[in-house]
Amino acid sequence: MNPFASTFDYVVIGAGATGCVLANRLTARGDARVLLLEAGGPDGDPRIHSLTGFLQLWGSAVDYQFRTEPQVGLNGRTLTISQGKVIGGGSSIHAMMYVRGHRLNYDQWNAQGADGWNYAAVLPYFKKSEDFEGGESAYHGAGGLVSVRANPRLSAAAGAFMEAAVELGYNGPDWDINGAQQENGAGPLQVLVTKDGHRASAAVAYLTPIFSRPNLKVKTAAQVTRILFDGRRTVGLEYLQGGQREQVGAGREVIVSGGSILSPQLLMLSGIGPGDHLRSVGVPVLQDLPGVGQNLQDHVQVPAIYEAERETPAPTILAETVLFVRTRPGMDAAPTDLQLLFSSRVPALAPPGTPPNLVMFVAVLVQPQSRGSIRLRSANALEQPVIDPNYLHCPADVASLVEGFHLIRRLASAKALAGYTRAELLPGSQANLVEHIRGSAATLWHPAGTCRIGYDALAVVDSRLRVHGIERLRVADASVMPTVTSGNTYAPSAMIGEKAADLILEDN
Numbered sequence: 001m002n003p004f005a006s007t008f009d010y011v012v013i014g015a016g017a018t019g020c021v022l023a024n025r026l027t028a029r030g031d032a033r034v035l036l037l038e039a040g041g042p043d044g045d046p047r048i049h050s051l052t053g054f055l056q057l058w059g060s061a062v063d064y065q066f067r068t069e070p071q072v073g074l075n076g077r078t079l080t081i082s083q084g085k086v087i088g089g090g091s092s093i094h095a096m097m098y099v100r101g102h103r104l105n106y107d108q109w110n111a112q113g114a115d116g117w118n119y120a121a122v123l124p125y126f127k128k129s130e131d132f133e134g135g136e137s138a139y140h141g142a143g144g145l146v147s148v149r150a151n152p153r154l155s156a157a158a159g160a161f162m163e164a165a166v167e168l169g170y171n172g173p174d175w176d177i178n179g180a181q182q183e184n185g186a187g188p189l190q191v192l193v194t195k196d197g198h199r200a201s202a203a204v205a206y207l208t209p210i211f212s213r214p215n216l217k218v219k220t221a222a223q224v225t226r227i228l229f230d231g232r233r234t235v236g237l238e239y240l241q242g243g244q245r246e247q248v249g250a251g252r253e254v255i256v257s258g259g260s261i262l263s264p265q266l267l268m269l270s271g272i273g274p275g276d277h278l279r280s281v282g283v284p285v286l287q288d289l290p291g292v293g294q295n296l297q298d299h300v301q302v303p304a305i306y307e308a309e310r311e312t313p314a315p316t317i318l319a320e321t322v323l324f325v326r327t328r329p330g331m332d333a334a335p336t337d338l339q340l341l342f343s344s345r346v347p348a349l350a351p352p353g354t355p356p357n358l359v360m361f362v363a364v365l366v367q368p369q370s371r372g373s374i375r376l377r378s379a380n381a382l383e384q385p386v387i388d389p390n391y392l393h394c395p396a397d398v399a400s401l402v403e404g405f406h407l408i409r410r411l412a413s414a415k416a417l418a419g420y421t422r423a424e425l426l427p428g429s430q431a432n433l434v435e436h437i438r439g440s441a442a443t444l445w446h447p448a449g450t451c452r453i454g455y456d457a458l459a460v461v462d463s464r465l466r467v468h469g470i471e472r473l474r475v476a477d478a479s480v481m482p483t484v485t486s487g488n489t490y491a492p493s494a495m496i497g498e499k500a501a502d503l504i505l506e507d508n
């Protein structure tokens with residue numbers, strides 16, 4: 001007998017970058033009934049949809065504002081990791097950069113046990129989702145649900161940055177970092193912006209247009225606290241809404257899409273995770289999976305600021321241009337490890353007291369070697385987990401960023417940037433680079449890898465995203481990445497949603 005008052009075929013936990021894709025694709029074919037549960041509220045705040053207002057949302061009620069443990073590699077500092085708590089998840093508050101990563105990221109995933117996730121296999125999913133302003137090609141899709149375009153209004157300084165890269169021997173300007181080759185070319189960032197100039201979040205692209213599908217039910221302010229099982233078979237879940245504890249059944253599958261911090265937390269609260277750790281906080285163990293919450297990787301960013309002689313108007317979109325490189329010789333078989341972002345003055349990010357005309361470079365470590373973890377603080381689902389990214393633990397990570405600063409200085413000295421780089425204000429030409437990096441590195445908000453795909457002792461899901469040892473339960477979001485991609489993580493997370501939907505529909 002079904003113990004639940006209400007049962008859906010699929011229940012998706014989390015309406016973020018991945019969950020919105022799943023809700024759309026799972027309700028598109030056939031009549032399977034899907035329930036999408038989101039802990040945050042609707043995405044009605046106009047600042048979510050404007051190209052500049054979202055900066056005010058960082059630190060607001062739509063941001064979880066996770067706090068890390070003190071980080072030894074950051075001189076003992078504690079960081080805040082913003083993550084979206086709202087329909088659209090991170091895609092409703094993120095900086096709209098559309099970056100798929102390096103092709104070797106996916107070939108490495110495949111080599112690490114994620115069969116079927118190599119670049120050739122995932123490229124069709126990127127193309128399927130995309131409505132690229134530049135039209136269809138071998139690397140871009142047209143007519144998909146997600147509007148992607150080159151940054152619509154580049155500043156003159158951004159143009160000078162691309163010219164400076166060319167002067168140094170890189171490809172460009174206007175290099176397509178989502179095309180045949182990501183590395184060694186400077187181009188405008190491609191951005192998630194609709195044709196009428198608003199944020200193209202996962203919710204805007206995938207969810208809002210299908211709210212009226214009769215086989216979809218979306219509940220907001222509904223926080224899932226526990227997944228329910230009959231033996232090892234997933235049968236439903238428990239959630240809190242309006243102070244009430246509710247239960248709902250899942251006839252076919254539950255898909256956890258809570259993001260890289262909350263997905264492992266929910267698995268652990270449900271008895272799936274490192275056995276000793278679960279017992280230590282009083283959670284009965286259903287499946288001892290030591291890898292749940294391990295393998296946490298995140299991108300860190302470190303700024304450099306130059307005073308400009310010319311006027312530097314605020315850009316329309318936060319980051320304007322980009323260059324990806326490998327920082328060490330002999331890395332040819334590895335993905336890029338450094339992303340260099342460049343913008344004309346960003347008033348919200350300029351430190352107080354800085355002169356009015358500035359340009360900003362940001363060195364981003366995109367293949368960190370350091371690994372951190374997510375653990376339960378307690379068995380209480382409403383308490384934030386213990387987040388220890390272990391930032392800059394490995395000396396190689398600091399070395400990549402130091403190389404990033406050498407590259408920034410070479411670019412700043414190029415003729416094309418004359419007039420924009422009169423004086424290095426940050427870190428300053430006499431500064432100790434390692435101290436600057438450890439003292440000012442911040443997160444780029446791209447946690448990944450905490451429920452990773454694979455078949456070794458620390459893997460959490462198989463290559464069809466099924467949780468090892470448990471029936472009818474999958475994880476689909478940034479947490480399944482075996483290694484974080486070289487670049488911002490929205491596009492890969494949405495791609496994971498596209499591929500997950502196909503896997504689920506094939507298996508059912």
Ligand SMILES: Cc1cc2nc3c(=O)[nH]c(=O)nc-3n(C[C@H](O)[C@H](O)[C@H](O)COP(=O)(O)OP(=O)(O)OC[C@H]3O[C@@H](n4cnc5c(N)ncnc54)[C@H](O)[C@@H]3O)c2cc1C
Pocket residue numbers: 013014015016017018019037038039040058082083084085086087088089090091093094095096097098099222223224225257258259260262263266444445446476477478479488489490491493
């Ligand atoms: C400030 C910021 C800037 C960023 N900038 C960029 C950028 O410019 N470009 C880019 O590519 N990427 C960017 N990112 C990263 C990108 O947004 C994420 O990689 C992406 O959103 C991850 O998708 P996800 O599906 O794994 O998780 P999320 O999008 O975080 O979605 C998870 C959702 O699940 C919900 N949830 C979690 N647990 C539960 C539960 N127990 N019950 C119910 N609901 C739950 C959450 O509320 C959330 O809505 C940025 C992120 C942030 C925070």
